[in-house]
Amino acid sequence: MASVLGWASAALVLVGAFFFLAGTVGLLRFPDVYNRLHALTKADNVGLGFVVLGLILQAGSLLSAFKILLIWLLVLASGATAAHLVATAALRGGIKPWKHR
Amino acid sequence: MSPVTFYLLSSVGIFVVCLYGLIVHAHLIRKILALNMMGSAVFLLLTGVARRGELTDPVPHAMVLTGIVVAVSATAFALAVARRLYEECGRAYLPEEDPEDLSEEREG
Amino acid sequence: MPELYLGVATFLLLNIMVGLIRILRGPTPPDRMLTAQLFGTTGVAILLLLASALSLPALTDVALVLALLGAVATVAFVLRAWHKPDLDGEEE
Amino acid sequence: MLSLFFDAVLALALPLLAWRVLTTRDLYRAVILFIAFGLLVALSWARLDAPDIALAEAAIGAGLTGALFLNTVGGLVGRKRSPSRESDESREVAERREAIQSSPGEPVDEVMRPWWVRLALTVPILALGLALGWAVVSFPEPAIDLAQQASDNLEASGVDHGVTAVLLNFRSYDTLLEIGVLLLAVVAVWSLDLGRVRGGQAALSKGLPVLHGLVRLLTPIMIIVGGYLLWAGAKQPGGAFQAGAVLGALGVLLVLSGLVRPPLSDGSGLRIGLAVGFAVFLGIGTAVMLATGELLNYPPASTYGLIIIIELFLTVSIALTLAALFVTAPPRKEQGSKEHSEEKGEES
Numbered sequence: 325m326a327s328v329l330g331w332a333s334a335a336l337v338l339v340g341a342f343f344f345l346a347g348t349v350g351l352l353r354f355p356d357v358y359n360r361l362h363a364l365t366k367a368d369n370v371g372l373g374f375v376v377l378g379l380i381l382q383a384g385s386l387l388s389a390f391k392i393l394l395i396w397l398l399v400l401a402s403g404a405t406a407a408h409l410v411a412t413a414a415l416r417g418g419i420k421p422w423k424h425r
Numbered sequence: 426m427s428p429v430t431f432y433l434l435s436s437v438g439i440f441v442v443c444l445y446g447l448i449v450h451a452h453l454i455r456k457i458l459a460l461n462m463m464g465s466a467v468f469l470l471l472t473g474v475a476r477r478g479e480l481t482d483p484v485p486h487a488m489v490l491t492g493i494v495v496a497v498s499a500t501a502f503a504l505a506v507a508r509r510l511y512e513e514c515g516r517a518y519l520p521e522e523d524p525e526d527l528s529e530e531r532e533g
Numbered sequence: 534m535p536e537l538y539l540g541v542a543t544f545l546l547l548n549i550m551v552g553l554i555r556i557l558r559g560p561t562p563p564d565r566m567l568t569a570q571l572f573g574t575t576g577v578a579i580l581l582l583l584a585s586a587l588s589l590p591a592l593t594d595v596a597l598v599l600a601l602l603g604a605v606a607t608v609a610f611v612l613r614a615w616h617k618p619d620l621d622g623e624e625e
Numbered sequence: 626m627l628s629l630f631f632d633a634v635l636a637l638a639l640p641l642l643a644w645r646v647l648t649t650r651d652l653y654r655a656v657i658l659f660i661a662f663g664l665l666v667a668l669s670w671a672r673l674d675a676p677d678i679a680l681a682e683a684a685i686g687a688g689l690t691g692a693l694f695l696n697t698v699g700g701l702v703g704r705k706r707s708p709s710r711e712s713d714e715s716r717e718v719a720e721r722r723e724a725i726q727s728s729p730g731e732p733v734d735e736v737m738r739p740w741w742v743r744l745a746l747t748v749p750i751l752a753l754g755l756a757l758g759w760a761v762v763s764f765p766e767p768a769i770d771l772a773q774q775a776s777d778n779l780e781a782s783g784v785d786h787g788v789t790a791v792l793l794n795f796r797s798y799d800t801l802l803e804i805g806v807l808l809l810a811v812v813a814v815w816s817l818d819l820g821r822v823r824g825g826q827a828a829l830s831k832g833l834p835v836l837h838g839l840v841r842l843l844t845p846i847m848i849i850v851g852g853y854l855l856w857a858g859a860k861q862p863g864g865a866f867q868a869g870a871v872l873g874a875l876g877v878l879l880v881l882s883g884l885v886r887p888p889l890s891d892g893s894g895l896r897i898g899l900a901v902g903f904a905v906f907l908g909i910g911t912a913v914m915l916a917t918g919e920l921l922n923y924p925p926a927s928t929y930g931l932i933i934i935i936e937l938f939l940t941v942s943i944a945l946t947l948a949a950l951f952v953t954a955p956p957r958k959e960q961g962s963k964e965h966s967e968e969k970g971e972e973s
Contacts (some may be wrong), residue, residue: 428628428629428632428672429673430761430762431632431633431635431636432632432635432636432669432672432673433761433762433764434636434637434758434762435635435637435639435640435669436639436761437754437757437758437761438639438640438643438754439639439640440646440757441750441751441753441754441757442640442643442644443643443647444750444753445647445740445746445747445750446644446646446647446648448738448741448746448949449738449746449847450733451738452652452862454652454655454656454694454697454698454701455647455655456656457694458647458655458656458659458694459647459824461659461690462643462646462659462662465662465663465666465686466643468678469639469666469669469670469673470761472673472675472678473673474673474764475673475674475675475772475779476673476674477764478770478772480772480773480776481674481675481772481787482772482775483772483775483776483787483788483790483791484771484773484775484791484795484796485771486675486677486787486788486791487788487791487792487796487799488750489675489678489798489801490677490678490681490788490792490864490866491792491799491800491803491866492867493678493681493682493685493686494681494685494803494807494866494870494943494947495803495806495807497685497689497690497947497950498806498810498811498946498947498950499810500690500693500694501693501810501814501950501951501953502810502813502814502950504693504694504696504697505813505817505819506813506817507697508697508700508701508817508819508953509817509818509819511700511701511809512769512819517701521722522940
């Protein structure tokens with residue numbers, strides 16, 4: 325049982341790492357700030373979510389599992405707000421969204 | 426080579442780089458950034474030293490902890506002085522380091 | 534298991550290093566700021582992994598604080614640092 | 626093995642990042658790189674078994690200091706435009722065009738010393754670096770094992786966490802004076818009279834309901850976390866400084882989002898809050914001196930209680946100090962208004 329949990333946890337953490345990698349690739353490859361915002365915010369938050377799930381499986385107590393989950397929810401809330409703010413600021417600052425030509 | 430040595434050497438590296446930047450750059454914000462990072466370098470050194478023995482030494486930790494809070498208030502003060510200077514004189518450089526003088530010097 | 538967590542933490546650290554390229558390249562200040570903001574998310578993940586790998590539960594608290602305060606710098610950037618006074622006034 | 630690699634990457638990244646912070650051209654980039662630097666420093670403290678410091682750095686280095694720098698850089702840019710604002714019609718058009726063309730309003734700093742000065746400087750700087758590096762690698766063993774002493778005397782300190790014991794018992798003078806320095810910093814910043822620079826900032830955040838929602842969500846959580854850190858400090862990493870840093874950041878967030886206006890009514894509550902930490906610390910220290918004959922030498926029976934009382938007030942003062950340092954302007958009596966009566970209820 326313990327080893328099953330261990331494997332599941334390892335797999336989840338690795339999936340999380342993959343999403344972080346995807347986020348970084350998006351950050352480097354996408355053409356403008358809005359694209360990058362969308363790629364990075366979503367991918368990194370999902371990546372963190374998988375890492376958190378993996379760690380919850382290994383958490384010793386219910387309390388620490390709850391704490392880790394709370395951290396993820398907080399990151400989700402502030403990450404989404406920050407993305408919204410940056411996008412608003414960019415639009416107001418006159419940065420035009422990229423169009424495929 | 427223990428991992429702590431990495432951090433000790435890293436702190437020396439940060440300190441030296443920031444000392445150079447502090448002298449070379451004229452803009453006040455840049456100088457304050459350099460000073461702040463020099464502080465971080467010293468904190469890193471102290472923490473590294475605390476980690477060398479078998480027991481982690483709490484005394485440097487306490488020093489660094491108070492140091493961080495003092496550093497942030499000193500930074501806030503320095504930034505406020507820079508802002509006031511900018512308001513009064515319209516530039517964020519020290520009088521001895523006026524950009525025009527420096528660029529003349531460079532050309533001449 | 535700790536080995537794997539440390540490995541993933543190292544991988545995420547390298548991710549941050551690569552992401553620095555975007556801060557350096559920009560091209561606009563919002564690009565740089567969003568990158569720094571997302572470093573916060575990666576930092577939270579690294580701290581959680583380290584907390585588990587090194588069995589230092591206090592690092593979970595560090596991650597919690599980082600998660601709470603990750604947005605402060607971004608908010609300061611948007612509201613105080615990178616605004617066009619004239620354009621903003623016009624919109625209201 | 627892997628951990629060694631992690632350390633190597635981190636240790637190498639820090640000086641490189643510092644170098645980039647100082648050499649990049651525009652100041653936004655420098656400050657944002659500096660925020661990333663703060664994050665990496667927090668990670669290295671997590672690796673160096675110093676969760677106390679990592680907690681404070683996560684709150685201050687990654688949050689507060691960055692906000693302070695961004696605020697100032699923004700102030701410098703904003704001011705530069707104001708002198709020629711008379712012809713606003715044409716200016717606005719020009720500004721629009723500029724905004725669309727490229728990243729607008731980046732404060733640039735290219736001014737450096739002439740090349741021969743820089744070249745001449747590298748020699749002594751490199752020599753210093755080598756000397757320091759050698760000194761660091763060949764550190765002598767410490768003559769007095771402070772770690773051992775601290776852990777031997779932990780029982781007598783009244784708390785179970787080494788760092789808190791050092792801060793509030795073994796070396797409490799340092800902490801007392803340090804709180805004095807914080808108070809002094811606020812007085813110094815206020816005396817610069819930067820109040821005129823502010824104005825119209827609250828209007829900026831008006832169109833941002835999402836931000837207000839986030840701040841309303843975070844406020845209670847941050848107060849709880851601050852209280853938790855304060856309470857936890859007696860036996861695990863945490864304490865007055867970390868709690869104060871978190872609550873101070875909360876104050877900054879409230880001010881930034883416009884939910885709390887900087888000129889707080891007549892400010893007497895704020896003034897008392899700023900001074901109360903130092904006053905209580907000094908008062909208890911002196912009272913103890915009258916009882917035991919030595920400054921800050923707590924009687925063993927009541928050590929824990931006294932430390933907790935001091936820490937509680939320290940937290941309030943540190944939090945208010947950090948927020949006040951960000952706001953920079955002292956509260957003004959004549960501007961006292963009733964509509965902002967939701968003043969900092971959270972920290973007092």
